[in-house]
Amino acid sequence: MRTALNFQRSEAPSFDLSSLTWVRQQAGGPSAAGAQWPHYAVVFVEETLQAGGAAAEKLGAAELYFVAPGQPAWSAAPEWTEGQVLRFTDEFADLADHDRDLLLFRLFRGPAGEGPVQVPRDQAAELGCLLASMKRQAAGVSLLRDDLLRAYLKTLLLHCARLRQQQFGGASSPVPSGLLGRFQQLLEANYTRWKSVAEYAHQLRVTPNHLSVRVRQETGQPASDHIRRRIMLEAQRLAGHTDASLKQVAYQLGFDDVAHFSKLFKRCTGVTFSHFREQARVQYRFPEPNLMVA
Template identity: 30%
Template sequence: MKAVIPIYDICSLTQKREDLLISRFAPYLKSHRNLHLPHKHSFYHLVYFTKGNGSQTIDFQQVPVKSNQIYFMIPGQVHNWAFKGDVDGYIINFSVPLFQSFLLKANYLEELPFFRGIVNEAVIDIPADLQVKLTLLFEELIAETEQPKPFELDMVRAIMLQIFVSIARLGQHADSATVSSYNYTLLRGFQKLIEKNYATLKLPKDYAGLLYITPNHLNALCNDVLGISAGEVIRNRIALEAKRLLINNDLSISEIAGQLNFADNSYFTKFFKKQAGLTPEEFRKTTNSHE
């Protein structure tokens, strides 16, 4: 099936290796001008801007681009750039298995707040006291990959972990410190279950049962920590997937409704319009007009 939006793997962006790409951003951007159009990645992706202006769109949310900003993306998210003027910094693309084979805790990255696929948590302004350290760490990564040495990949992963932990420590992402460890674990469990089951399980009571808690407990937890109900968390994820599917013009509205297990087109259209403010057809036309 032909997709309107391309899906890139690391091999399609570099001839060097299939699991890792580390580069300064300006030459990377020069080599991949087509990435200003909407696209998906099959890998984890992050960029630290040391110079930049304009905007980018991640999963249909537009955010400004500026100096000393870093953003993180997980596989499957939709992305495009609209830069203004000169842009530079550092980019890392890495495969899903890169850390699974390195760390005993295979799902370590999923515990980091900026790798949850939530745009508001994944675009981060770096404070002045961390900017120099971060730049030095990225320069270390560049040096390691430009001049291969023994244990090169292990050193690269160790430096990347320093970057991840340094950013995870920032106060704006310390939600796990303000929520009890039990409730934090429950919330992460809920989010992971949604990711696996959003097409088939659409009610809070379904997830509450899998978590061995009451629907009221789950709803109170989501309201306290996220500011929205458990039902809204589920509906937001279904709507996001609908948007990702709608940008493929080879999929009919009926096929998309079927993939997301809606009983019929009218129910899907009513759901989507309530969540997105547009009908599926209107959203598709609006998205296509921006390409």
């Protein structure tokens, strides 16, 4: 039986995370139009089964399929596969023009013939955790829910872009270019080590002011906000989905001063670390659903 949390009126939701089996079932039913919503779709195949009925056996790596708006998400992966389908609109993703080109156009409208992206087992676990976090976040109606979902979505797309680059390489690879792209790559790899704009600017061989101005021009926010938001996103993930203490989370994120980290967490989220954890644990007491967010 399908369980759904649907925060929509009558129109198609702007964010949807469902099992591939359910999406296929809807393809031939009264909700068939949902299979061709004007969404981007990432199909994450967790188990590839070789056709053969009871003799089916699991094959190797997980796979990623990318479906552009207007195309039926259910038809992307072979019919004997199982997995999850993440669908979202351009408006919900709310990406800057630079990121929209790199993470939407090139991933979902790239050269034909490349086929699915193979996902090594360890990285498949990372993607699975990200999708699980999206499910738990979408299940509630908490403060900043949509903002966190967008941040998780962008992180997932960056992982997908990197995997595609590793497999196919070449000019078609959606690797961020320019100062903003290089900053984003450095941030994703070093946010637990570097906390200041100056550290990133030094690595990028520009002045801190130049970096902040350029990032603000392309995203509407200075580099310092991007750094702080990425740190807090991980802090909230750890607070909500692990049993790590405030001190452990602070150290894991590179803060030697736990009191400073605690004040920063409250300033950014509006609540204390312990209060946020309590809210998250109440929020996530839901069955594992297929989720829709309008």
